[in-house]
Amino acid sequence: MTLSRTAAPAAAHKTRIRIGPRRAPGRRRRVLAHWPQYLAISPFYVLFAVFGLAPLLFSFYLAFQRWDGIGEMRFAGLDNFEYLISDDIFWLSLWNTLLIWVMSTVPTLTLALVLAVLLHSVKRFKAFYRMAFFIPNITSTVAISIFFGALFATNYGLVNAGLEAVGLPEVSWLQNAWGIKIVIAVLTVWQWTGYNAIIYLAGLQTIPSDLYEQARIDGANAVQIFRHVTLPLLRPIILFTVVLSTVGGLQTFTEPKVLLGDTAGTGQSGLTMVFYFYRSAFSHNDYGYGAAIAVVVLLVVALFTILNWALVQRGQNERSR
C-alpha cells in the first residue's frame, strides 16, 4: 500500500508526459491517489447508501408492487396510486398533516424569533438560557409524548386542573378532533422553539451592530428596527428554518402514535400521512400501498418546500428591488 501510494503520482506524471491527449486514465489515477481522503469521508456515503439511498430506491420500486411482506411480489403498475386517489383516509391524513403542520410551525417560528431577540439581549446567564431552551429538542419525543399525554388527560390531567382552577370547563383534549391536533401542535412547539431560537440567535449575531446604530440615529423605534433591519437580514436564516420545519412537520409520526395508539384517536384525527403509511405497511401488511403513500409524502414535502422557498425568496427579491 505504501509503495503504490508513493509510486502512483510518479507513474501518473510519467504517463502524462508520454501520452498527452489521453487524460481519462490519468484522472482516474489521480482519484486513486487520493484514496485516504476518499476513505476518510466514505463512512457517511456508505451508511447513507445502505440505510438511506437503498431503502429509498426500494420504496420507489415497492410502490408499484403488491406485497404482503413475505410472499411473492406482484407487479401492480399504478394500482396503488389509483387506490390512493380514491382513498378517503389518505386525504384525511393529508388534511390532518397540513393542519397540524400549520398549527405547529407558525407559532414555533414566531416564538423562536421573539425568544432569539430576547436571548440576544440577555447579559447574564447566557449559556444557561440557551441550554434551557435547547434541552426539549434533545429529549426523546416518545418520552415527551407520554408526558404530554398525562398533562392533557381529561379527568386528572394538569391542564384541565388548571382550567378548572380558573373556572373554565374541562376539555376532553385527546377525545376531540381539534383537541388532538392542538396537543400535537403544542408538543411540537415546545420541542422545536428552542432549536429554532438558537439558529435565529446565530443569525442575529451576524448582523453588524453599526446598522442598528444608524437606524437609531435615523430615529427608528424598536419595532421599526426589527421590521426593517433585523427581519430582512435574517431572511436567509428564516428560509432555512422554514424549510427544515416543512420537512420535519409534514412527517409528524411519533407524537400521534405514542399519544393515541394505532387507532389515531377520535375520527382518526391524529392520523398523519407518515402514520398512515406506517399503519398500511406494518399493521395491515400492505407494503406496496405503504410505499406508495411514502412516495406521495415525498412529493408533498417537496412541493411545500419549493412553495415556501418561492414565497420567502420572492419577498426578498421585492425588497432588494
Add this chain to the structure above:
Amino acid sequence: MTISRRRLLQAGLFTAASAAVGASAACGGDDDSGSTGGDSKDLSLWYWSGGLSDKVVADVSTQFSDITFKATQVGGSFKDKLVTTITSRQFMPDITGIKGEDIAYFMGQAGQFLDLNELGAADVKSQYLEWKWQQGSTPDGKLIGFPIDIGPTALFYRADIFSKAGLPSEVADVTAAMSTWETFFDNGVKLKKALPGTFMVGEAVEVFDMAVGQTTKRYADKDKKFIGDQEHIRKAWDLAAKAVQLGISFKVASGGQDANAAWNQGTLPAKLGAAWVAGDIKSAAAKTSGNWRVAPMPSGPANQGGSFLAIPKSSGNPKKAFEIITWLLNADNQARGYTDAGLFPAAPAAYKMSALTSPDEFFGGQVTIDVLGPAAEKIPVAYESEHDSVLREPFAAELSNVETKGKDPEAAWNDAVSAAKKAGERVGVS
C-alpha cells in the same frame, strides 16, 4: 380394537418417515446448507420480553444438555423483525414466538413454517384447548403455531363501588345479575344513577370487540367472502351503540392516564378484559387491592391475545426444536409461566395446579381460576382471516365517531360497512 405389535411398528415407521419427508420437502426450496441437515446441535429461540417465563427458558439448557440453546429476547416490533428475517432468509431462529394478533397474518404465510403435526403434535393435542389449537392451524389442518397462552375474557369489577351503588357485589350475585349484555347494561344505568359520573363501560369499541369475539364468525370467511355486514357484526355494533346511547360509557381507551386514574378513583369500577388485564389493573391501581373481583363476562367469554411458538422451515433441527417446544409448554411449565409472567395456560391440566388455584389477595382472596378456567374452555372457535385487522378498522373508527362526535349510529354503520368493503376489495375479500 386391539392394535397388533406389527401395526404399531408400521404406524410408527410411517409417521417418522412422513415427518422426515415433510421436513426435507419443506426445506427443499431453501439453499441454506444448514437447513437440510436436521440434526444441528445449536438451537435458537426468539421471543419477546414477557412472552415466555424467563426461568423456564433458562431451564431448557439443563433439560436438553445435548444441545447448545440460545434464547433471544427480541425487542421492538417483534412481527416486523420476524418478517424481515424471513424475507432475508438469514439468521433465522430454530423456534420463534408469534403474537396472538399476528397469528392470522402468519397463517397466510404457512409455507414459511413447518407443520408441527408432522413432528408429532397430534400426540399432545388433547392436552390443549381445542379452539386455541384451531387458531394455530391452517384451514387445511397444518399446525403452525403451538399454544403458549390464551386470553379468556371476564368482567373485572370493584366490589366496593358496586355495593356502594346498591348493585350486587358478590361474585355469585354479579354472575347471576349480569349474565347478559342487556342486564349488564341495566346495571350500568343503575350504577350511573346511584353514583353520577361513574361508568360501567370503558369505551364502546371494547363492547364491540368482546361481542364479536363471542360469536363463531368474524369479518371474512375461509372463502375470502366479506361477512362484516352480517347479523353477528351488526349485533355487536348495536350493543356498542347502545352503551353509548345509555350514557354508560366512560369514552376513554384503557391503558392511559385517564382510565388508570378512574380505576383508582372508582369512577370506572368495571373492565371487560382478558385474563392478562388483571396484571394491568394490579400495576395501575395497586391502592385498590382487595376490592376487585372477577365474574364471567356477560353473554359468555371471548378470547383476546395469547401467543404461539412456531418452527420456521429453515430450522436446523426440527425434531429437537419440537421436543423443546413441547417441554417448554407442557402443563407444568405453563403453570410456571402463569406465576412468572402472568401467561394464562392453554393446557387445562394447569388449571388444577397450585399456581392457579391459590387465592388472589388483590381480588379479595377470590380463586380467579374458578371463573377464568371455565371461561377458557367455553371460548367459541372462529375463523380469523389474515385481513381481519384491515376489515375491523373502519368499524372501530366509526364507533369512535358515534361515541365522541355523536354521529348517528345508523349512518356510522353504513359508512363503516362501505369502508370495510372497499378495504376488503383491495385485499381480495369481497
